[in-house]
Amino acid sequence: MTARDAGPKPGVVASALRIFDLSFGQMLWSRRSIFLALVVGGPIVLGAGLRLAEASRVMFTFDAPRPAGALIYGVMIWLIYVRFLVPVLGAFYGTSLIADEVDDKTLTYLFTRPIRRSAVILGKYLAYLVCTVLLLLPSVVVVFFLVVPIGRGRTVGEMFPVLLTDLGMLALGLAAYGALFAFIGARLKRPLLVGLLFALGWEPAVGMAPGYLKRLTVAYYLQALVRHDMPQPEFRPAAALLQAFREVPSVGVGLLGLSVIIGAGLWLAAQATEHREYVLEQ
């Protein structure tokens, strides 16, 4: 009698939770996580530096207007978190969900378990989501309390609803990028390269171009949930160009778009995992 004949297969949800339990610790203490934790710590170091400069009056002299903390925080959310960290975290982790098991030649151990293959990718996706949320959101909270009190703009209390929106928006962003990259990781060879090209090449390029192509990006829907003004470049023609091509969808469209990306991404990733024949190179 083989293991497969031992009894009925557990459901997809129960199997996914078991895979989550196995994968979460592995994912958290991988070399990738240590590196990304340092990257996520970057904004905290920057925020602490700004706060020290404010307190010691080293950086903000009367030579230039001192930027308000709420504005700096908004710029950091846009440029560091929305435009960089969320897509990069999604690309690094999302594309590795299956690819790492293939590279380590351990995929066989998972696929020979009496569970659906799709439960493997779903459990690993859940581990990715919890891992990245626990890495990123505390960083945002710390940066918020370091940066917002700078200057005499809006206070911590006034900005608190914005912080809540930011946390929700970033968690949704991680979920959407993760689902998309999980599909890429399950379907393509060299998924990390494709993922980084998409996140750091396609999205910024298409986002600035006129037309409908920008709707084929995650950032287009994510930016609908950002409540900070988009930072303007100093170079005036570039600012005018950005203004002309800027098209921010409504919050409803943004939420719908992200939900579709998460749902479709996960379904396609599950389908790819179920049907693809993975070849473990010797």
Added chain:
Amino acid sequence: MTTRTRYFVITSLLVLAVGLGTGLVAFYVGLPVVGGGSSNPSELDYVPRTAAVVAYAEVREIMVSDVRQRIRRVVPIPEDGQRAFKEQTGIDIESDIDHVVASLEPQADGKTAGLVLARGRFNEATIETLMRQHGAEVEEYQGKRVMIRTSPSGTAGETFALSFIEPGLIAIGNPPMVRTAIDLQKTGENVRMNSELMGLLGSIDAGQAWVVGRVDALQSGRSLPAGIAERLPAITWFSVSGQVDSQVSGTVRADTRDEQAANDLRDVVRGFLALAKLQAGSRPEMQAMVQSLELGGTGNSVALSFSIPGEVFDTLPSRQQ
């Protein structure tokens, strides 16, 4: 889940919980700022979003400052206006008021309407009685008592209203502005929603007194004398912040429409600085002040910082003699 994974999860959730808890407390009851700039005065909640100029002064601290005592000794300030205000309203500006927030708002008729929000210790019954004795009428507006004192000549510009909009906070201004301040308690469409003005306010140094404003709004509102308005075509925003204690120090900043205008303005200020240094050469007591003048600013921004030692005020020509 291994022990270290459990510790990571607990630490991460703890940071989130403490952060969100602190934010929630700050949202509902406010939070003192540690190591950063001070927060904006709560009276901004009653300043209209469309205000062109907003100013703040810590009246009590300025009144008891060393510099003011020196100025009073040398140049006794006529107190007729203060006395008249006290007789009409029962409010002693010197002792009753802690700080004020004032604003100017351009009106449709081209004029500018002002609003003063004063925080301090006020005897509501005495103030109302005194104002009634001076011909003020009392009306109820949104549950607040608004005292309107119409000028004997009946001119709208001399009519003013006073209302206690919070315990220890009075609003004084023309009647529509005071009613608007009361409305803002409910609508929340206050100056905090004006991101441009709040951004500028956030950029200035904390001080006992500050003013920020939009010059173009004042020009269109014909609030500035024609001679001055013509000479300020390129300035869009201005701000002044200062500290008054044993000396007067502060920064005046002007933002211009473009870099060329800022460079032109810098040239003009440089000329004045050179002239001032020339004049101060023969007056040693003025040299410290002139030496403290420092021109700065980058891009569209022009800044002038100054620091006037208290001793300079002792050398002012005395009007007592």
